[in-house]
Amino acid sequence: MKHIRSHVLVCGGTGCASSGSKKVMDVLREELEQKGLAPEVKLVETGCHGFCEMGPIMIIYPEGTFYCRVQPEDVAEIVDVHIYKGRIVNRLLYREPISHERIPNFEHMQFYKKQMRRILKNCGHINPEVIEEYIAAGGYAALGKALTEMNREQVVDEVKKSGLRGRGGAGFPTGLKWEFAKNAPGNQKYVVCNADEGDPGAFMDRSVLEGDPHRVLEGMAVCGYAMGASEGYIYCRAEYPLAIKRLNIAIKQAMDMGLLGDKIFGTDFSFHIKVKEGAGAFVCGEETALLASIEGKRGMPRPRPPFPAVSGLWGKPTNINNVETFANVPDIIVDGAAVYAAVGTEKSKGTKVFALTGKINNTGLAEVPMGISMREIIYEIGGGIPDNKKFKAVQIGGPSGGCLPEELLDLKIDYESLTAAGAMMGSGGLVVMDETTCMVDVARFFLNFTKSESCGKCTPCREGTKRMLEILTRITEGEGRDGDIELLESMAKTIKAASLCGLGQTAPNPVLSTLRYFRHEYEAHIKDKKCPAGACSKLSGYLITELCKGCGLCKKVCPVEAISGEIKGQHVIDQVKCIKCGACMAKCPFKAIIKG
Amino acid sequence: METKETQGCCCGGNKDRFAKVDEILAHYKGVKGALIPVLQEAQNAYGFLPKDIISRIAQTLKIPVSQVYGVVTFYSQFHLNPRGRNIIRVCQGTACHVRGAKAVLKALEDELRIAPGQTTTDERFTLETVACLGACGLAPVLMINDDTHGRLTPETVCKLLDRYQ
Ligand SMILES: Cc1cc2nc3c(=O)[nH]c(=O)nc-3n(C[C@H](O)[C@H](O)[C@H](O)COP(=O)(O)O)c2cc1C
Numbered sequence: 179m180k181h182i183r184s185h186v187l188v189c190g191g192t193g194c195a196s197s198g199s200k201k202v203m204d205v206l207r208e209e210l211e212q213k214g215l216a217p218e219v220k221l222v223e224t225g226c227h228g229f230c231e232m233g234p235i236m237i238i239y240p241e242g243t244f245y246c247r248v249q250p251e252d253v254a255e256i257v258d259v260h261i262y263k264g265r266i267v268n269r270l271l272y273r274e275p276i277s278h279e280r281i282p283n284f285e286h287m288q289f290y291k292k293q294m295r296r297i298l299k300n301c302g303h304i305n306p307e308v309i310e311e312y313i314a315a316g317g318y319a320a321l322g323k324a325l326t327e328m329n330r331e332q333v334v335d336e337v338k339k340s341g342l343r344g345r346g347g348a349g350f351p352t353g354l355k356w357e358f359a360k361n362a363p364g365n366q367k368y369v370v371c372n373a374d375e376g377d378p379g380a381f382m383d384r385s386v387l388e389g390d391p392h393r394v395l396e397g398m399a400v401c402g403y404a405m406g407a408s409e410g411y412i413y414c415r416a417e418y419p420l421a422i423k424r425l426n427i428a429i430k431q432a433m434d435m436g437l438l439g440d441k442i443f444g445t446d447f448s449f450h451i452k453v454k455e456g457a458g459a460f461v462c463g464e465e466t467a468l469l470a471s472i473e474g475k476r477g478m479p480r481p482r483p484p485f486p487a488v489s490g491l492w493g494k495p496t497n498i499n500n501v502e503t504f505a506n507v508p509d510i511i512v513d514g515a516a517v518y519a520a521v522g523t524e525k526s527k528g529t530k531v532f533a534l535t536g537k538i539n540n541t542g543l544a545e546v547p548m549g550i551s552m553r554e555i556i557y558e559i560g561g562g563i564p565d566n567k568k569f570k571a572v573q574i575g576g577p578s579g580g581c582l583p584e585e586l587l588d589l590k591i592d593y594e595s596l597t598a599a600g601a602m603m604g605s606g607g608l609v610v611m612d613e614t615t616c617m618v619d620v621a622r623f624f625l626n627f628t629k630s631e632s633c634g635k636c637t638p639c640r641e642g643t644k645r646m647l648e649i650l651t652r653i654t655e656g657e658g659r660d661g662d663i664e665l666l667e668s669m670a671k672t673i674k675a676a677s678l679c680g681l682g683q684t685a686p687n688p689v690l691s692t693l694r695y696f697r698h699e700y701e702a703h704i705k706d707k708k709c710p711a712g713a714c715s716k717l718s719g720y721l722i723t724e725l726c727k728g729c730g731l732c733k734k735v736c737p738v739e740a741i742s743g744e745i746k747g748q749h750v751i752d753q754v755k756c757i758k759c760g761a762c763m764a765k766c767p768f769k770a771i772i773k774g
Numbered sequence: 775m776e777t778k779e780t781q782g783c784c785c786g787g788n789k790d791r792f793a794k795v796d797e798i799l800a801h802y803k804g805v806k807g808a809l810i811p812v813l814q815e816a817q818n819a820y821g822f823l824p825k826d827i828i829s830r831i832a833q834t835l836k837i838p839v840s841q842v843y844g845v846v847t848f849y850s851q852f853h854l855n856p857r858g859r860n861i862i863r864v865c866q867g868t869a870c871h872v873r874g875a876k877a878v879l880k881a882l883e884d885e886l887r888i889a890p891g892q893t894t895t896d897e898r899f900t901l902e903t904v905a906c907l908g909a910c911g912l913a914p915v916l917m918i919n920d921d922t923h924g925r926l927t928p929e930t931v932c933k934l935l936d937r938y939q
């Protein structure tokens with residue numbers, strides 16, 4: 179028998195691939211060949227570890243050593259020192275942002291220690307393009323159990339008892355939805371997986387699809403069995419080419435093994451899955467718009483009822499769930515609802531994957547039990563705010579969500595608490611903002627997004643978002659007027675009440691939540707014509723103070739040649755040319771450049 | 775390579791021109807909801823969606839041209855005009871926004887002297903913005919063709935362009 183003494187796992191997810199992991203893989207393969215180590219060292223390309231910031235990531239087993247930002251030039255040293263001599267290459271280890279300690283094993287890193295990885299369990303640890311690895315990790319046991327030991331009612335019951343709620347945003351109880359679809363009359367029914375992941379700042383669905391695609395297929399098949407559907411569709415956004423490729427590979431492998439297709443496990447249950455590629459429209463994440471898009475039409479939402487469970491795809495009963503929702507299902511079936519529901523809060527069970535981004539040290543994916551506090555996520559897992567800046571707010575729930583201030587950092591996160599605080603779980607994107615982020619600009623940013631993505635079918639959303647955006651834009655440009663805040667509030671109310679779909683109904687949330695917690699910033703823009711964060715370019719600019727030593731670094735780094743001055747002489751910024759990128763301030767070794 | 779004589783008539787005089795779209799249409803014969811995948815593949819084959827190709831698709835699928843046009847203009851992925859050899863998609867999503875995506879976009883606009891949605895006169899680049907590429911961990915991010923590039927600054931972004939001719 180071949181003796182493998184080391185497994186080298188290199189991440190091949192989108193994040194690491196863009197940092198150059200493919201090249202690292204190639205160089206490593208060559209190096210191992212050359213040194214004659216190829217038969218003893220197994221090279222595995224995995225999915226995403228969720229720590230894209232540190233990519234390309236390499237983990238070497240059996241030690242579990244975690245190397246980050248590995249470049250092709252580092253490969254020879256890793257082979258020589260680690261694989262040959264069994265010592266650790268210290269300089270490539272992860273360094274904690276607060277203690278500056280170097281951590282060899284990923285299980286000891288703050289980023290992973292606090293997490294509870296259920297859905298992401300396999301991500302980064304198996305090769306997503308090899309079905310056997312998923313099976314070896316316990317995969318397809320849930321489908322087997324459901325098909326051979328449980329009847330359809332029992333499956334629905336188990337999901338109901340687990341307390342699982344939809345991870346696509348609104349948090350509707352999944353078991354209940356399955357029951358509606360199961361009880362709806364009709365021979366032809368459909369299962370649809372929503373992989374449109376449109377919220378900017380969210381990438382958990384992408385990582386699951388890239389890192390563990392079979393988990394989603396298995397969840398869909400269990401759902402198909404429970405509700406009596408023989409066909410499934412995955413609607414995946416076109417911006418995710420790697421996810422689409424891996425899904426197609428996974429479907430083919432599962433078909434070849436008889437885990438999908440006709441008469442699965444020798445039972446009467448047949449289930450086929452097709453991947454549908456989106457065409458670039460945020461509103462297609464909304465379920466009725468998504469179904470219209472699969473049918474080949476403009477992706478416009480329609481009023482509900484009838485709900486998809488009664489009349490969905492091509493008018494047939496359809497159950498639609500998010501990627502992460504389906505990914506929860508295998509564990510519920512295998513371990514049972516009780517084990518699953520032991521984690522979480524009273525009304526929100528299980529774990530949730532959050533995407534941590536923005537002004538935070540550890541950007542990446544964090545899977546945590548429901549009920550954890552924002553502070554734990556941001557400071558313990560996320561490692562705090564970079565550059566000694568002060569935390570200002572965390573945006574959660576994308577364009578339908580809101581911004582939470584520092585006072586709410588200890589809030590226990592679940593569906594209810596977030597809604598009460600004026601935000602919403604949404605897909606789970608957390609964008610951290612520091613003192614240099616302007617909250618009015620953030621509100622304007624989201625309104626600009628919803629305005630562009632409004633499908634135009636209903637007037638409150640089409641016209642309302644446009645008018646709100648105009649007001650916000652003029653506020654950020656120093657043209658705000660008395661009464662603008664009240665006008666925004668009254669428009670927000672109307673748009674929320676009168677819009678046709680969730681897009682319009684939630685579009686004002688970013689404005690309302692920033693008004694609720696950061697009203698003083700709005701007032702400063704309108705009354706004092708000042709942007710306290712120094713972010714709105716019309717209301718602020720960069721200045722070089724007399725601390726300037728005339729080193730010329732700022733002049734060199736300025737992308738638009740707005741800075742002039744002689745070496746050793748005072749430099750000045752041409753305010754007309756300046757694009758306020760801040761590159762000069764970041765570069766200045768004497769802290770001579772200020773914002774004001 | 776696609777050339778500029780794309781607005782030709784659709785009377786069937788140009789058989790070769792329709793060979794590719796006909797093959798795509800044949801592949802989707804009888805498939806429900808085929809319109810969007812057909813348009814996607816046709817755009818891949820022709821670089822964009824010329825008028826005559828749209829008519830051909832409408833005819834074969836027995837869908838009114840107006841309806842096909844409605845679908846084409848609804849989705850941001852479809853294009854009615856020729857585009858550059860390289861497509862730059864700069865992310866303006868939330869995570870990228872708070873990490874300086876605006877300055878990155880501005881640097882590109884200045885370097886290429888075009889605004890988002892436009893193509894350089896030599897047809898080397900088309901500049902577009904997107905709302906999130908799902909690589910927020912590396913913000914600010916852009917995609918050139920199928921390559922994702924992250925951790926950009928206004929200075930590093932322009933250096934990337936040399937690789938794409
Ligand atoms: C404007 C809008 C965009 C949405 N985008 C998504 C999305 O990208 N992904 C998703 O799973 N759900 C999205 N949803 C929610 C879906 O409509 C639907 O509720 C969800 O897919 C149901 O799945 P779940 O019960 O598993 O959460 C969106 C809703 C609205 C109103």
Ligand code: FES
Pocket residue numbers: 378379380865866867868869870871905906907908909910911913914915
């Ligand atoms: S916000 Fe830019 S990649 Fe997500």
